[in-house]
Amino acid sequence: MTFFAPWIVILVIASLVGAVVAHLRRSRSRFVVMVVNSVALAVSTLAAVDLWQRSAHHDPFESIRIFVVDDMNAPLLVFAALVSFFVALVAPVRKWKPGSATRMLVAEAILFAGFAVSNEVAFVALWIASYLPFDRELGQSDCRSGCRRGFRIGAIASSGLLVVGLLANRWMPSADSVLPGSIAILLAAMIRQGVVPFQSWLPHLFARAPLPSVLMLCVPQWGTWAALRLFVPDAPPILLSILGAFASFTAVYGAGLALVQKDARRAFGWLFVSETAIVFASLSGTSETGLAGGLLLWLSSGLSLAGLGMALCALEARRGRLSLEGFSGGLESTPRLAGSFLLLGLCSVGFPGTLGFIGTELLIDGSLGTHPQLAIAMVIATVLNGLAVVNMYFRLFCGRRTIANPAIGLRPREYAGFVALVVILSILGLWPRGIVATRVRAAKTAQAIPPVVTAVEPREPTS
Amino acid sequence: MMWGLIERLALIAAAAPAALFLALGVCALARYALSEKTVGLMTRGTFFVTFLCNLTVAVLMAAQDRNLVVISLGDWFHLPGYRFTVELLLDRLSVPFVLFSQALIGVVGAFANRYVHREQGFNRFFTLLALFATGMNLIILAGGIEIAFAGWELVGLSSALLIAFFHDRRLAVENGFRALVVYRVCDAGFLVAAVLIRHWAGSGDFIHLFGDVAWPGGASPLAGGRATLIMVLLVVAVMGKCAQVPFSGWLPRAMEGPTPSSAIFYGALSVHAGVYLLLRFAPLLSETHVAAALLAAVALVTAIVATTVGRVQTDIKSSLAFASLTQVSIILIEVAAGFYWLAIAHTLGHMCVRSLQFLRAPSLLHDVHNVENAIGGHFAATGEHYRRMLAKPVQRGLYRFALERAHLDTALDTFVVGPFVRLFGTFDRIEQRIASRLDGTPRESSPRDRSAGSGR
Numbered sequence: 024m025t026f027f028a029p030w031i032v033i034l035v036i037a038s039l040v041g042a043v044v045a046h047l048r049r050s051r052s053r054f055v056v057m058v059v060n061s062v063a064l065a066v067s068t069l070a071a072v073d074l075w076q077r078s079a080h081h082d083p084f085e086s087i088r089i090f091v092v093d094d095m096n097a098p099l100l101v102f103a104a105l106v107s108f109f110v111a112l113v114a115p116v117r118k119w120k121p122g123s124a125t126r127m128l129v130a131e132a133i134l135f136a137g138f139a140v141s142n143e144v145a146f147v148a149l150w151i152a153s154y155l156p157f158d159r160e161l162g163q164s165d166c167r168s169g170c171r172r173g174f175r176i177g178a179i180a181s182s183g184l185l186v187v188g189l190l191a192n193r194w195m196p197s198a199d200s201v202l203p204g205s206i207a208i209l210l211a212a213m214i215r216q217g218v219v220p221f222q223s224w225l226p227h228l229f230a231r232a233p234l235p236s237v238l239m240l241c242v243p244q245w246g247t248w249a250a251l252r253l254f255v256p257d258a259p260p261i262l263l264s265i266l267g268a269f270a271s272f273t274a275v276y277g278a279g280l281a282l283v284q285k286d287a288r289r290a291f292g293w294l295f296v297s298e299t300a301i302v303f304a305s306l307s308g309t310s311e312t313g314l315a316g317g318l319l320l321w322l323s324s325g326l327s328l329a330g331l332g333m334a335l336c337a338l339e340a341r342r343g344r345l346s347l348e349g350f351s352g353g354l355e356s357t358p359r360l361a362g363s364f365l366l367l368g369l370c371s372v373g374f375p376g377t378l379g380f381i382g383t384e385l386l387i388d389g390s391l392g393t394h395p396q397l398a399i400a401m402v403i404a405t406v407l408n409g410l411a412v413v414n415m416y417f418r419l420f421c422g423r424r425t426i427a428n429p430a431i432g433l434r435p436r437e438y439a440g441f442v443a444l445v446v447i448l449s450i451l452g453l454w455p456r457g458i459v460a461t462r463v464r465a466a467k468t469a470q471a472i473p474p475v476v477t478a479v480e481p482r483e484p485t486s
Numbered sequence: 487m488m489w490g491l492i493e494r495l496a497l498i499a500a501a502a503p504a505a506l507f508l509a510l511g512v513c514a515l516a517r518y519a520l521s522e523k524t525v526g527l528m529t530r531g532t533f534f535v536t537f538l539c540n541l542t543v544a545v546l547m548a549a550q551d552r553n554l555v556v557i558s559l560g561d562w563f564h565l566p567g568y569r570f571t572v573e574l575l576l577d578r579l580s581v582p583f584v585l586f587s588q589a590l591i592g593v594v595g596a597f598a599n600r601y602v603h604r605e606q607g608f609n610r611f612f613t614l615l616a617l618f619a620t621g622m623n624l625i626i627l628a629g630g631i632e633i634a635f636a637g638w639e640l641v642g643l644s645s646a647l648l649i650a651f652f653h654d655r656r657l658a659v660e661n662g663f664r665a666l667v668v669y670r671v672c673d674a675g676f677l678v679a680a681v682l683i684r685h686w687a688g689s690g691d692f693i694h695l696f697g698d699v700a701w702p703g704g705a706s707p708l709a710g711g712r713a714t715l716i717m718v719l720l721v722v723a724v725m726g727k728c729a730q731v732p733f734s735g736w737l738p739r740a741m742e743g744p745t746p747s748s749a750i751f752y753g754a755l756s757v758h759a760g761v762y763l764l765l766r767f768a769p770l771l772s773e774t775h776v777a778a779a780l781l782a783a784v785a786l787v788t789a790i791v792a793t794t795v796g797r798v799q800t801d802i803k804s805s806l807a808f809a810s811l812t813q814v815s816i817i818l819i820e821v822a823a824g825f826y827w828l829a830i831a832h833t834l835g836h837m838c839v840r841s842l843q844f845l846r847a848p849s850l851l852h853d854v855h856n857v858e859n860a861i862g863g864h865f866a867a868t869g870e871h872y873r874r875m876l877a878k879p880v881q882r883g884l885y886r887f888a889l890e891r892a893h894l895d896t897a898l899d900t901f902v903v904g905p906f907v908r909l910f911g912t913f914d915r916i917e918q919r920i921a922s923r924l925d926g927t928p929r930e931s932s933p934r935d936r937s938a939g940s941g942r
Contacts, residue, residue, distance in 0.1 A: 169925050169927040170921075170925055171925075172924060172925045172926055173921060173924030173925045176924055222917075223917050223920040223921045223924065224921065224924055226917070226921075227918075227921035227924070227925070276913070279906070279909075279910040279913070280910055280913060280914055280917065282910065283907055283910040283911055283914060284914065311565075311566065312565060312566075312567065312568050315565060350656055350659060352653075352654060354653050354654075355606070355654075359517070362514070362515075369643070374639065374643070375635070375636035375637075375639045375640060376636065376640075380636070381563065384632065384681070385565075385568070387677070387681045388568070388681050388684055388685060391681060391682070391685045392685065398678075398681065399678075402674050402677055402678055403674070405674075405677075406670045406671060406673070406674045409670050410666065410667055410670055413646070413663065413666055414663060417650065417659045417662070417663050420653070421650060421653040421654070421659045422653070422654070422655070422656040422659040422660070423654060423656065424654040425654070442515055445515075455562070455563045456561075456562075456563045456564075459563045459564075459565060460565075463565045463566070
């Protein structure tokens, strides 16, 4: 079910107006961002509720629709708004550069539009545009941002491949064009998601770039969204199997690397690569149950990884760069930050009682019949990721006697953000029926999307 | 849904520890500092109510001659072809276990109220104890394998965090992490078994699996290779939780935690959770001889290793840990051999005795010194007859073997952990090199390298 509603237009316009205001009133940039994010959160929630309450197809603006809200993207819009709200709430404002707030709001507008736009050309344009605020942010960051070249290579390669894929699908009216077009789109998505063999740039970005900006760029998972919208409906089974194989390997590879890192940011980067690869792998032609599990993990691991990343950011703001080589101690000084870190980490790896547990269970069960290797990889990755999270917790907060310094504890604003995320993930984990139902509907919608090439008449063989 | 008295009381007993955990957790999150007295009262009150409810349930079920009570709490969630129901199972296996386990947790909670008095993590200890009690309740009362798995994970996490309770000690933290590594690796077996059962049998509910008959009766729809695979995976999970060879090394390390938690985890409940799991799967285990033989072999080796190693321990908690391990291994052999009722009696008895020994351990040495002063000499040495049975070289070899704790940790470090770290360390260096090439920057050094380089 899809419908046009003013919700998305409101979301995009609000973000853009907020960006202009933030640009004009730099002194109160966080206030402006928080106001816009509150509006975005409320509007996206209304859009999702509105969709949920409609029992029948109703689209009075069929002919003019640019944006659509459907079962697949409605919860994703709320998710994107929530992530943006949380990141803006917790990010240490003294590290914001001139124009950071403006760029953050522009990035949000692009994200909302990207999740809701129905036109493929517009989607590709938004995909390319989504890189620009981040690239500008990197340009203003300190010396640690020696990752701009790698980022640009990844951005240009993925954007170029996406354009090639779209052109191949559109202007080569042949059934044969499915393969090159799909391959190009798959490669673009793999690069953006950091799937092996294109993984190296992403953890490097996490290690060196400003963490709030990286989270805003990566947590929504543009690559997975592009694959779901543009690749999965057309993809031949062989390509879906390739996607599954590479993503499964990435999940295990990333988890193993997260466990042996000596730098907290890199460990988090690899954890992110592994977790998002699990979601990406769920697109590989698993059953409806498996896909629903993957879509559920998209939300749960995204939210919890955003929280975990910001907890790392908050700790870094207090201690400087974080090493995992020894034990840092300091639990006495930051008990609530330590608790938030552990709880969000456990949420991200699907600990029982959290939303991720249900997603993992559904994904493994749903892929067992069709892709047993995927199920095995999921189990191994889940085990290793759990160990990586607890290892980080122990090394960052325990193992050493330190003098308690309450002055570096969490501020109420930060603490409220962490607690809210933990409560949301726990409540959704304990009462998951509603969110599971939306993901099942999304999985059904995703599997029912007509392939782009079905509209193209196969070319007559020439004699 | 109409519930009788048994169902209502069982639900109160099952929910009480979870409510305690929630209350303590919410207070911690809300920055509301509860006094030690309040926490102690809440804990004692909760487990007293739990004990009374469980006792009444046991008496009522015996009086009414009811061998099986299923409490269905409805669907947790469902989707086409997949239904996750939440059921609690009260039968001849779960009722005695839940009665004893919650009573012992209550006793240990009362003891710990004084033991961790004025410790910095007083509230944290009781929060984790309540989490552990919730996990044990889920394992024991679960009507399906997924709920049991959830409880299994909660027990594992609370165990690791309590080993690292004294978080400013490096050794405690390292040992807590080591225990967690073993748990997580072995729990993978449990997770895969749970998913396979649902996949092949269509449901993970025990009633669906073994039929609506009193334990240990019932027949499973799974047979042959599938049943064997599932039971082998469950045996792997049990090997982790019950510290069987080659995973025994974490158990003595777990003694770094506070004594009350050692008593309840490694003397009483956590270390016996695997026994309970296998007893729950008795109808399937009895049909899979390969898994039973594997279990018996592993447990036999563990029993021999544990009793040998335990004899050279120089601290009382490690000695008790190996004694506990020996008994758990014997119980597992009883399970593998099909002596289920004997295993239950042995487990319940061992849980009580070993908890008492652990709780007594801190004051025992003081008392022994007093008694020896009173009698004017040392107690007579025991075990001399073993020494006479063995030749000197054998004695020396065994002593070395026991002193090194059967080289189990060394073997795991050498053949599993080391290669893993080296392999992924190599991958990491390659990754950093690629990233540096992409950026045209030198390879990033670790924070410690830089601080060393700057002369700090």
